[in-house]
Amino acid sequence: MDVVAKVKNGERIGMDEALALYELDLFTLGRLADERRKVLHEKKTYFNINRHINPTNVCKDVCKFCAYSASRKNPNPYTMPIEEIVTTAKKAYEHGAKEVHIVSAHNPDAGIEWYLGMFKSIKEALPDIHIKALTAAEINFLSEEYNLDIDEILDSMVENGVDSMPGGGAEIFDEKIRDYICKGKVSSQKWLEIHRKWHERGKKSNATMLFGHIESRAHRIDHMLRLRNLQDETGGFNCFIPLVYQRENNFLKVESFPTGQEILKTMAVSRLVLDNIPNLKAYWATATINLALIAQEYGANDLDGTIERESIQAAAGAGSAHGMPLEDFIHLIKDSGFIPVERDSLYNELKVWR
Template sequence: MTTDPRLAALRDKAFAGDRLSFDDGVYLDRNADLFTLGEMANVVRERKNGNVTYYNVNQHLNPTNVCVYRCNFCAFRSDLKSPKGYVMSDEQILERARNATEKGATELHIVGGLHHLKPYEWYRNIIKIIHDAYPDLHLKAWTAVEWDWFQRLTKRPIRDLLEDMKSVGLGSLPGGGAEIFDPGVRGQLCEHKADASAWLEIHREAHRAGLRSNATMLYGHIETAEHRIDHLIKLRDLQDETGGFQTFIPLAFHPDNTKIANIPKPSGLTDLRTMALSRVMLDNFPHVKAYWVMLTIKIAQVAQSYGADDIDGTVVHEKIYHDAGSDSPQELTVAELRRFITEAGRVPVERDTLYNEVIREPGTKWRAGRKLVMA
C-alpha cells in the first residue's frame, strides 16, 4: 500500500473509473512505483476485458524499404541504389498473401517505405490484387505517414484516397508513424515526415469513412514524461471525438543500426511502466497491445498483468523492428501463443482485426463469430 497521499488518491481515482488529467499522468510517470501503477492498470484492464488475452493469426508485408525520408530512429529504410534496397513484384506480393492464407491468417499487415519513384497507383494496386485474389484476408494497410505521402503525390484529399483504397479492399489502418507528437522531439527524430496534426487528421478522416484504426507511441529515446502524457491525451481526445481507435500499442525504441544507436534500449521495467501508464490514461481505448516482437515474449507475458489485453499474432516476415535489433522470433505458432497467454494466467481468445471472435473450421478455414465486447 502506497504511503504517498497523492499517489493513493490517483489510485482511488483510477479504481473508480474517473479520468486522469495531464498533471495526474505526469505525476504517475515520475513518482508511481511499478507495482502501484501495475495494480491500477490491471483494474482498468480487467474492467474492460476480464481475464481474456486476445491474439490473431497474421502476417506482415513490407513491399519496399526504399524511402524518401531518413528518420533518425529507423533501421529499416534504404536508399534506392543501396544493396539493401528492395521492391517486391506483384508475383512476390501475391505469393506472400497466398502463404498467409494457407497458414490460416485472417490479416495481412501492410506498411513500408515511401518509394519516390513509385506512384500512388502502385500502392493502390497492392491492395487491389491481394483483395481480388484473397477477399477473406483483412488488409490493414499504410500508416498515416504513408497516407500523407499519397496526398502529396496526388494532391487529392485524404478522404478521397481512403475511400478509393477502401473500394478496392482496404480494411483498416495500422497505428504506426505517430512516434511522439511533440514538435520539438519530432523534429529531432523525423524532421520532414507528417507531423502530429497530419497524423491525427488522417485517423480522424479514416474514422469518418467508417474505417477502424490503431494508435502507437514510440518511447524510450529522447522524450520526457510530459511528452508521453501529452501524446496519450491527444489520442484520448480524438477517441472521444470519433470512437474509431481499437487498440493502442506502446512501441519500445530499438537503437541498433539507427542514427541514434548511442541511446540505450528501454529496460523491461520501463516497458511495463509505459504499458501500465498507457492503460490508465487511455480510459476510452478498448484494448492495449503488448507487441511481443518489440518487447520480447517474456515482457509481453508479464504485461498482461500491467494493462495489456492483447499480445498481437503469429507475425510472419516482420522486418522493420528486426532490422533495428529485435531478437524476438520471426514467427510464433498459434500453439505457442496460446501457451504463452495461459502461462501469464489469462484465457486466450483468437480475434480477427476488428475484434470479432474467430471460429475455426476443419483445416485452415475460419469465419468471424460474435463481436467481442469493447468497453
Template sequence: MINLIEKLQSGDRLEASECFKLYDLDLFTLGKFANLKRQKLHGKKAFFNLNRHINPTNICADVCKFCAFSSHRKNPNPYIMSHDEIMQIVEKSVENGAKEIHIVSAHNPNTSWQWYLEIFKKIKEIYPNLHVKALTAAEVDFLSRHHGLSYDEVIDKMIEYGVDSMPGGGAEIFDEDIRAKICKGKVGSKNWLEIHKKWHERGRLSNATMLFGHIEEPKHRIDHMLRIRDLQDMTNGFNAFIPLVYQKDNNFIKVSKFMGSVEILKTMAISRLVLDNVPHIKAYWATSTINLAMVAQEFGADDLDGTIQKESIQSAAGAKSASGMDMRNFIDLIRSSGLTPVERDSMYNEIKVY
C-alpha cells in the same frame, strides 16, 4: 499524490494534470490499478490473431533517424516487390492460416500511387474475406504530397481498392520538437491525427501507436496519449493503442541509456489508465520481446498482436521477431501465465477461446 491514488481507486477519468503525475508512482501501484481496469474490460482474456506482415519496399524518401528498415548507408540493400511477388506471399500466408495481411511500406518516390493501392484490389479479388490492414497515416501523407492528392482522395481510394483498417504507424511521438530531431519531414502530428479522424468519419477503424524509449521524456508520452484520448472522444475509431518499444540497433539516434523493463511496464500500465476510452492495449511482442509482452498482460495490456509469420521493420533494428511466432507457442505461453488465450479477428471479434 493521495488524491491521485483516490482517483485511481474510484476508476474515474484522470484529468490531464493528473496523468502527468502517473510516472511518479511506483510500478506495482500502477500495475495494480491498470490490471483492475484491464480485468474490468476483458477479464483474463489475452488476445492474438493469425496475421502476416508484408513490407513491399524499403526505398524511402524520408530519413527517420530511428529507422533501420529503410535503405540507407547502414542498410545498403534497397528492394521493391512486384505485385506478383506480393501475391505469392499472400497465397502462402493464407495457406498457413493467416486471416489478416498487414501491409506497410517505406515512402518510395519511384513508384506510382497505383503500385501502392492496386495490390489491395488484387488481394480482395482472390481472397474477399481476408482482412487487409494497410497504409499508415505517414504513407497517406506521402502519397498525398508526392502525387498531388488530397487526404480525402487517398482515403477514398483506399476504401475503393479494398483496405479494411489502418495500422497505427507513423505516430512516433507527437511532440513536434522531438519529431524535428527524429523524423523531420515526415507527417506532422496534427496531420496524423487528421488522417485518422477522416478514416474514422467514414466508419472505419484504426490503431494508434507511440514509439518510446529514445530521446523523449515521460511528459511527451503523456501528451501523446492525451491527444489520442481526445480524438477517441470525438470519433471512437481506435481499436487499440500500441506502445512500441524503441529498438536501438542500426540507426542514427544516440541513446546513452536504454530503458529497462520497469520503464516499459510502467508505460504499458499508464497507457491503460490514461486511455480509458480505447478498448485494447497491445503489448506488441515484436518490440518488447514475447516474455515481457506476457508480463505486460498483468500491467494493463490485453493483446499480443499476432503470429506475424515474417517481420522486417523491428528486426532490422535488433528485435528478435524476423520469423514470427507459432500459434501453439502463443496459446501455451498465455495458458501458462494463468490467462485465457483468445484468437480474434482484426476487429477484435472472438474467433476461438482456448
C-alpha cells in the same frame, strides 16, 4: 484527492495525475492497471493469425530511428512486384492467416498504382482476408508526392479493399521531438486528421507511440491525451500500441534505454489514461515475448499476432523476423495465467482456448 483514489473512483486523469502515476511503485501501479484490464477483458489475452508484409524499403525520408529503409546502414534496396505480394498473401492465407498487415517505406519511384493496386489484387485473389494497410505517414507521403487530397486517397483505399489502418507513423506527437527524429514526416496534426477522416468513413484504426528514445514521460502523456481527445470525437481507435524503441542499425544516438520497469510503467499508465480505447497491445516484436507477457499484468490485453515474418522492427534488432508459431503463442499465454483468445482484426472473438 490523490491519484490512486481518483483512478479507483473511475475519474478521468490529466497530465499531472498521469505523471504522478509514474512515481508510484511498480506493483501499486500494476494493480491499478490490472484492475482496469479485468473490468474490460477479465483474464483474456488476444492475438490474431496474421502476416506482416513490407513491400519496399526504398524511402525518400530519413528518420533517425529507422533501420529498415535503404541507407548506408541498410544498403539493400528492394521493391516487391505486386504478383509477389499477392503470392505471399496467398501462402499466408493457406497457413491460416486472416489478416495481412502491409506497411512499407515512402518510395517515390513505385507509383500510386503500385501502392493501391496491391490491395485490389489481394482482395480479388482473397476476398475474405482482412487488409490492414497504409499508415497515416504513407498516406501523407502519397498525398504530397502525387498532389492528391487526403480524402481522395482514403476513398481509393476503401475502393481497393483496405479494411482498416495500422497505427504507425505516430512516433511521438511533440513537434520538437519529431523535428529531430523524423523531420519531414507527417506532422502530428496531419496524422490525427488522417485518422479522423478514416473514422468518419466508418472505418477502424490503431494508434502507436514510439517511446524509449529522447522523449520524456510528459511527451508520452501528451501523446496519449491527444489520442484520447480524438477517440472522444470518433470512437474509431481499436487499440493503442506503445512501441519500444529498437536501438540497432540506426542514426539516433540514444545513451540510455528504458528498463523493463519503465516499459511496464508506460503500459500501465497507458491503460489508465486511455480510458476510451478498449485494447492495449504489448507488441511482442518490440517488447520481447517475455516482457509482453508480463505486460498482460500491467494493463495490456493483446500481443498482436503470429506475424509469420516482419522486416521493419527486425532490422533494428527486434526478434520478429520469423514470427511466432501458433502453438507457442497458446502455450505461452496459458503458462502466464491468461486465457488465449484468437480474434479477428476488429477484436471479434473467433476461438477461446480454455
